[in-house]
Amino acid sequence: MQLELRHLQAVCRIAEAGSLGRAARRLGVSQPSLSAQLRRIERVTGGELFVRTRKGMEPTVLGQFVLARARRVLSEMDALGSEARAIAADTPLRLGCILLVLLDDLLEQTDKSMSGQEITVDLEHSVTALTRMLGAGRYDAIVYGEVNDHEVPLPEGAMARTLVLKEPFAIRMSAQHPLAGRERIDLADLAGEAWMTLVEDDDGGPEALHDACARAGFAPSLRYRIADRKMHYNLIAAGRAIALSQPTAPKAEGTVVRPIAGDPITGRIRLAWHRSSVSAGQAELLYEAAARAYLANVANNAFHREWWDAHPELHPVTGAAPTGPASG
Incomplete structure (x- = not known):
């Protein structure tokens, strides 16, 4: 499996929501589906991206690295779309x-x-x-x-x-x-x-x-x-x-x-x-x-x-x- 934009979005939503349940609702998918997707993403990235704590799902060191890169890629994709529309008069x-x-x-x-x-x-x-x-x-x-x-x-x-x-x-x-x-x-x-x-x-x-x-x-x-x-x-x-x-x-x-x-x-x-x-x-x-x-x-x-x-x-x-x- 190769990482796609939807995988990066899922990782960001989990970090923002602090729980798989809330992230799944925001993404419009079931919690088991999102949990399975996260496991597939972790296999590609080589380790756990989140750990469960009293405060909810928190990123590991690897998770923080992936999150930083994911947010940068998603930001660039957003900018590509909006700037292209702005140029197209x-x-x-x-x-x-x-x-x-x-x-x-x-x-x-x-x-x-x-x-x-x-x-x-x-x-x-x-x-x-x-x-x-x-x-x-x-x-x-x-x-x-x-x-x-x-x-x-x-x-x-x-x-x-x-x-x-x-x-x-x-x-x-x-x-x-x-x-x-x-x-x-x-x-x-x-x-x-x-x-x-x-x-x-x-x-x-x-x-x-x-x-x-x-x-x-x-x-x-x-x-x-x-x-x-x-x-x-x-x-x-x-x-x-x-x-x-x-x-x-x-x-x-x-x-x-x-x-x-x-x-x-x-x-x-x-x-x-x-x-x-x-x-x-x-x-x-x-x-x-x-x-x-x-x-x-x-x-x-x-x-x-x-x-x-x-x-x-x-x-x-x-x-x-x-x-x-x-x-x-």
């Missing part, structure tokens, strides 16, 4: 997104910062679909959200960077709603309302809404699941439903956006890209374009402008290094 960069407010300005910002680079943008209603297509090579980069403590698992070979560390979700309701005049809405006062079901159901949002409402003493009545923004707003303006909303959401006739007391539901916005198709320079340009797109909407609602200005530690940081290889 007629190859578009494929960006996938969920429905975030910043999407409205993202194309304009990428056109400014990445002039000469053709970019295609597709909208998905599933974070799972986004990450799956990133792993399959359908997208080169994705922009997505995570709610409360939920962490979206990313495919092998992905890098990720947090764009917005935290934003408190708000409530959109009819301007004629009895609570519309309040500065902040107590979640418990919405117990009898019909709610819009969140379009994305795999970013932690539905669980966060149910948990927050349960703490407030009720279960939300989920009546509508509508992706069309105009229809969504029209139903709310008519008093038929209320909905969770990003605090940067634009004004819509007949509706108001109000913060929730105590900020029980918060979100993060992240950018992820595949190392083999997006260079470090392209990733930096994408990040800065997305940051500008977000900042362009911060003042859409006065309460969020005030909250945002009071939390400079949460603002996008340009020029920083990415978080490193994503764990699946």
Whole structure:
């Protein structure tokens, strides 16, 4: 047997995960299969690469040597792919997104910062679909959200960077709603309302809404699941439903956006890209374009402008290094 890239990736995943079980889940294989593969790799390299300790699987001296070489080879292969795509001017960069407010300005910002680079943008209603297509090579980069403590698992070979560390979700309701005049809405006062079901159901949002409402003493009545923004707003303006909303959401006739007391539901916005198709320079340009797109909407609602200005530690940081290889 000769060592292949997949063998080097397996060794790196075992080292990063610290256990065969976690590494197998990240690689999408069974633990017995990965264990057998490791034994074959060790026969080629001439000795044990890992030993089991109280802390988990730790590399031996030989393992440390193989790991260093494996990481160097994989890094070079990633660079080969991304740099080749960067040189090929007629190859578009494929960006996938969920429905975030910043999407409205993202194309304009990428056109400014990445002039000469053709970019295609597709909208998905599933974070799972986004990450799956990133792993399959359908997208080169994705922009997505995570709610409360939920962490979206990313495919092998992905890098990720947090764009917005935290934003408190708000409530959109009819301007004629009895609570519309309040500065902040107590979640418990919405117990009898019909709610819009969140379009994305795999970013932690539905669980966060149910948990927050349960703490407030009720279960939300989920009546509508509508992706069309105009229809969504029209139903709310008519008093038929209320909905969770990003605090940067634009004004819509007949509706108001109000913060929730105590900020029980918060979100993060992240950018992820595949190392083999997006260079470090392209990733930096994408990040800065997305940051500008977000900042362009911060003042859409006065309460969020005030909250945002009071939390400079949460603002996008340009020029920083990415978080490193994503764990699946």
